[in-house]
Amino acid sequence: MRKLLNNLVLVIALLVTTSIPTFAFYSDMSTNHWAYKQIKQLTAKGVVVGYPDGSFHPDENVTRAEFASMAIKALGQEHTTVAQPVKFTDIDTDFWAYDSIQKAIYFDLIANPVSGGNFRPAEAVSRAEATSIAVNALTTEQISKEKAKYVLSKVYKDSDKIPEWFVIPAGKAEILGMVVCAPAHSGILDADRPATRAEVTAILYNMMEQAKLNPNAKLAEAMRKKTGEGYVIPNATVQGAIGTIPAGTIVPIQVGNVMGSNISKNGDLFIAKTAQNYVTKDKYILIYKGTDIKGQVCNAKAGRLFVRNGVLTLATDTMITPNDQAVVSHGTASITMKKGKFMTIIRKIFKGEKVIVLPNGTVYVKLLDSIKVDLTNGWIFE
Secondary structure, eight states: OHHHHHHHHHHHHHHHHHHSOOBOSSTTOBTTSTTHHHHHHHHHTTSSOOOTTSOOOTTSBOBHHHHHHHHHHHTTOTTOOOSSOOOBSSOOTTSTTHHHHHHHHHTTSSOSOOTTBOOOTTSBOBHHHHHHHHHHTBOOOOOOHHHHHHHHHTTOTTGGGSOGGGHHHHHHHHHTTOOOOOGGGTTOOOTTSBOBHHHHHHHHHHHHHHHTTSBOHHHHHHTSOOBOOSEEOTTOEEETTEEEEOTTOEEEEEESSOEETTTOOTTOEEEEEOSSOEEOTTOBEEEOTTOEEEEEEEEEEOOBTTTBOOEEEEEEEEEEOTTOOEEEEEEEEEOOOOOOHHHHHHHHHSOOOOOEEOTTOEEEEEESSOEEEETTTOOEEO
């Protein structure tokens, strides 16, 4: 009897757990949502974010400005600099998504923008606009409008209602398997309907996957790992587009001001630079030439005759890259004077050596933290 009751309890438990959906990291989404995988992955990458209350609101709309920002993040180009921005009457340089919109235009995601016109940042992005931007991120085969219409007519009931400007991008998206239709809208393109947050996330996911293989010309250049000559760091590692300089690595820096055991005080600030690129064995640039290194003197003791040799130890704390990124980076350097074997023996007996480093002098710093770098643009991950 007891065994029968136990089995009955187990059956009831199984029925309950299978009938109640398992909720994901967003409170309003279950793991069986049609876009769960894409939303989870793009959330992890910081491309999409939820609301403060822990919800995602998958069925809400997305503005054109929000989508431009998401697209640039999805492609990893948020740190690109645009030299010649396009002017719009309804956004200025203080607008929160101004830089992302300019980058989206620079990378040809937004085709043929009219300078001096409106961008309409607060309007909902349509499914046609979102899909077109995703296709524009790619290098694709050219197709005729007739072929595009034929391809679309085989799948979508509303293919005759597709805006003319969107026919070819839609045809390319269909050929590449990039068109996103929620199960409730299967077989309907709904080109002019505002895209939901779930649809946008799925579109961006498809764009990211295709861009890994066939990015457009500007993206291909931006996504290429940069190479050059410089100081080789043999123990640096590369995984994909990420390079890592391990903690404990010794690197040279070029100081900008005179420092010495008999003239410096603890806490004195200094500025140095990287006189050359730091590169991997395969010549991928890790840290660019001209990167500023800031720090302070952490131990200065004057050399005294017959008492002690001078001591000068520096601590680095900040790195400012040529793209104006300021990063906390800890390192230490103990300054010693170059001397031959005879003078080494003399200084052991007759102490009193003064340690000094002159402007443009080279100091070797031991990194206390590892440094991870995006090899496509020099951005350091904090």
